[in-house]
Amino acid sequence: PKPSEVTPVIRMKSYACQRRTPLKHHNSFLTEALEILAENAEFSENEGRSVAFRRSASVLKALPHAVRTIDELKDLPCLGEHSLSVIKEILEDGTSREVESTRQSEQFQAMKALTGVFGVGVKTADRWVREGLRSPLDLVDTGQKLNHAQQAGVQYYKDLNTPxxxxxxxxxxxxxxxxxxxxxxxxxxxxxxxxxxxxxxxxxxxxxxxxxxxxxxxxxxxxxxxxxxxxxxxxxxxxxxxxxxxxxxxxxxxxxxxxxxxxxxxxxxxxxxxxxxxxxxxxxxxxxxxxxxxxxxxxxxxFATLGWTGSKLFERELRRWAGQEKGMSLSSHALYDSKKKCYLQASSEEEIFTHLGLEYIPPSERNA
Ligand code: CTP
Ligand code: MN
Ligand code: MN
Ligand code: MN
The missing domain is CATH 3.30.460.10 (Beta Polymerase, domain 2)
Structure with a gap:
């Protein structure tokens, strides 16, 4: 093949906190699909499945180009069988049946609408859906007992769902x-x-x-x-x-x-x-x-700055890296070294990355 047709070899680290993930990337078409499946897994409280889809999506966000064929992905980390089959189907047919049927499903749409109410979590939304409720209006119509947060959530629903x-x-x-x-x-x-x-x-x-x-x-x-x-x-x-x-x-x-x-x-x-x-x-x-x-x-x-800057997946990966690779425990308050049995002080985010043995990733590249 001509050099331009050779699939570029991309080396990608497996933890999102080891990579630079810009806000704008080249694979939204794929990542949005995978994130629908991640969201749906969250709605059924299947955290493992949800994180797996989020990690897959995140790998695609860090790629420097748009994926054209499934072969380009074979050496990349975090792409499980399920994610790969979804990606393959989208690359070949333009859409994934599983993603589309999820998107269209009454269950998914109702959970999306109800968890979209400020103060409503997955557990409460799921109970309401099982009782046949579908939207914030249904909550009002059926006189559901709402706490103060949820009352505000219903009252300002439209504004709070406007970006x-x-x-x-x-x-x-x-x-x-x-x-x-x-x-x-x-x-x-x-x-x-x-x-x-x-x-x-x-x-x-x-x-x-x-x-x-x-x-x-x-x-x-x-x-x-x-x-x-x-x-x-x-x-x-x-x-x-x-x-x-x-x-x-x-x-x-x-x-x-x-x-x-x-x-x-x-x-x-x-x-x-x-x-x-x-x-x-x-x-x-x-x-x-x-x-x-x-x-x-x-x-x-x-620690608080690092912990509150996100993204959520980036934070999750930082903590996983700390625990699994460094024997440390990271929170928005502190970093504890379990081997040395001591807290590691830091006065900047850069110092925390250094303690963790990671290259510094600026906020704009933490969009994992
Ligand atoms: N966060 C947290 N504890 C919470 C909620 C959020 O530590 N109970 C942190 C998350 O790690 C996240 C950051 O606060 O990184 C911001 O959370 P959030 O506002 O939910 O997300 P954003 O990344 O700001 O996205 P959005 O633009 O949707 O607000
Ligand atoms: Mn780019
Ligand atoms: Mn917030
Ligand atoms: Mn926010």
Whole structure:
């Protein structure tokens, strides 16, 4: 064959945290299909199956070109038999029967609609689907008992399922900065989550807040929430200590100060006039936007930044790498070396990658 027809040999590391995964890649047609199957596996609480599909999709996202034939994939990691057969079918026929029938299925569509309600998880959605409910409207019509989060979820369903733009995220950033600086001028506010990875839209806006003086960040979250509430900017909020506290003490539990780690799931009321200066003044137009706020002590800030930047699969792979390859335990609070029996300190994400023996991957390349 002519050189141009030779299948290029691609070497790919098997953990997503060893690879660079850009936001825009060349195989969306395949990865979207595999992610439908991953989502469907999550709906049936089959985590192993879901992760397998997500890992397959992630490998395709890291390829420097569009896949044309199944032969190009033979030396790549993480591609199981099932994923390969789906990819093969799509390459040959343009679609996969399994993916299309999943997409069309009433079960999948109902689970998608119901888990799309803020505050509704897979277990609750599944119970409702078995009771014959299909949509958020069905919840209202049948008078389902909803908790406060779910009530807000139904009330703002449309807004919360409208992607948040970068422009809106920037307006929210200005508001959060103003609130935090009014309370603690030296505080540091970082945009995390998908927007830090360079996404143009997201399902929410994520912030991490800290203060260079350890302990100064204590009790900050309730003050931020009160400030925002006084300004009429919150439609819903629930502040919690990190669930990590209540979990059985894993080795990644930092020794003393973790009880200062707080998070707030909220829904902001964003005036449309702040986004679009052409909006009619008389129309009281605003929209609901999901915002996550996390406060971290300075000593854990690097771990929290890494943990809240994502992607979810990238985070999962980092923890798997730490455990399986390094005998370490990584969380958003700390890194514990099980062999040396000690916590490894870090003041930047770069240092954490170094502790883990990984090449540094910048946020924009963590879109695994
Ligand atoms: N995260 C977490 N614990 C949670 C929820 C989220 O540690 N209970 C972390 C995840 O690891 C993720 C990051 O917070 O990497 C952001 O989560 P999320 O907002 O759900 O996802 P994004 O990557 O920001 O994507 P999207 O644009 O859809 O918001
Ligand atoms: Mn490319
Ligand atoms: Mn997010
Ligand atoms: Mn979030």
């Amino acid at each position: 948040v733009t970068r422009k809106e995220a920037m307006v929210i950033s200005v508001i959060v900065e103003k609130a935090v600086k009014a309370l603690l001028p030296e505080a540091i506010i970082t945009l995390t989550g998908g927007f830090r990875r360079g996404k143009e839209v997201g399902h929410d806006v994520d912030f991490l807040i800290t203060h260079p003086e350890e302990g100064a960040e204590e009790k900050l979250m309730p003050k931020i929430v009160n400030w925002l509430e006084d300004q009429g900017l919150l439609l819903y909020q629930k502040t919690t200590r990190n669930s990590y506290l209540e979990s059985k003490d894993g080795p990644a539990r930092p020794p003393s100060n973790m009880d200062r780690f707080e998070r707030c799931f909220s829904i902001f009321k964003l005036e449309q006039s702040k986004i679009d200066s052409n909006a009619h003044a008389e129309a009281s137009s605003w929209r609901a936007i999901r915002v996550d706020l996390v406060v971290s002590p300075y000593s854990q800030f690097a």
